[in-house]
Amino acid sequence: MSAFSLTGLLTYLAFLLMVVPGCASSIYGWQVRTSSTEIPSSFHPIDLQQHPVALFPAITMPGLRGNEIGLARYLGQILQKVVPDWNVVSEQETSTRINRQGLAQRMTLMRNDYEQSNILDQEALRTIASAIGVRYIFQLRLAAFVQTMTDRWKFPAFDVRVSQTRSSVMRLALQLWDAENGELVWTSIAESNMANEAVSQDPVYLEDIARATLGSMMSDFLNRKTASRYTPLDKVLDNLISEAMPNDKDNNENTPPERTEK
Secondary structure, three states: OOHHHHHHHHHHHHHHHHHHHHHHOOOOEEEEEEEEOOOOOOOOOOHHHHOOEEEOOOEEOHHHOOOOOOHHHHHHHHHHHHOOOOOEEOHHHHHHHHHHOOOHHHHHHHHHHHHHHOOOOHHHHHHHHHHHOOOEEEEEEEEEEEEEEEEEEEEHHHOEEEEEEEEEEEEEEEEEEEOOOOEEEEEEEEEEEEEEEEOOOOOOOHHHHHHHHHHHHHHHHHHOOOEEEEOOOOHHHHHHHHOOOOOHHHHHHOOOOOOOOO
């Protein structure tokens, strides 16, 4: 390797290290497209202030199992922020109440049937909802989730990777059920993609794309929209992502000091 080539490479890398970290810490580029059903005239979102709504754990197909964990919790956090007056029973509390009432097996059978039919059995739903003290149910289904990392700038001769394009794609469905009469009140389907460029090895995290997707679906619900496209220009939705990101400064401050040998 010539001195000129090495010097040029080091200069270029130094420039990128000054510029790219700013990109890595910026807000993702993302977009979400939704397709939602109309809300029946007999139902009003204010009903969820008067009647409790439970968050059932998300469901997905066998090949994606494990990725659905946490989705209902993210939805609960979003609801707490955007509609704090709603009477929401968290996923954790819902699971606890179901188990305490001895209905875990009944819940499993209902979920297995739902995975095949996309319908929550009315009798089982009414029994479980009554036992845990709710009328409405939010049910999530994860249909797809893919993470990719592609080299953007690379010097093969030096085996140096300068930057990568990180992206994720998600397809998600959300349903609202009335457990009292078995009515499927509302359904939303969303497809989202999120991308960023960085020098780090961090992917586009599932939580980040899930928050953008769930926030977009709830925007449809609250505004009675049936088809929408959301981007970072929707600042309220964009903040749902950035506000949930860990603060490295706070994490470092909370780290206990290392013990020293006497």
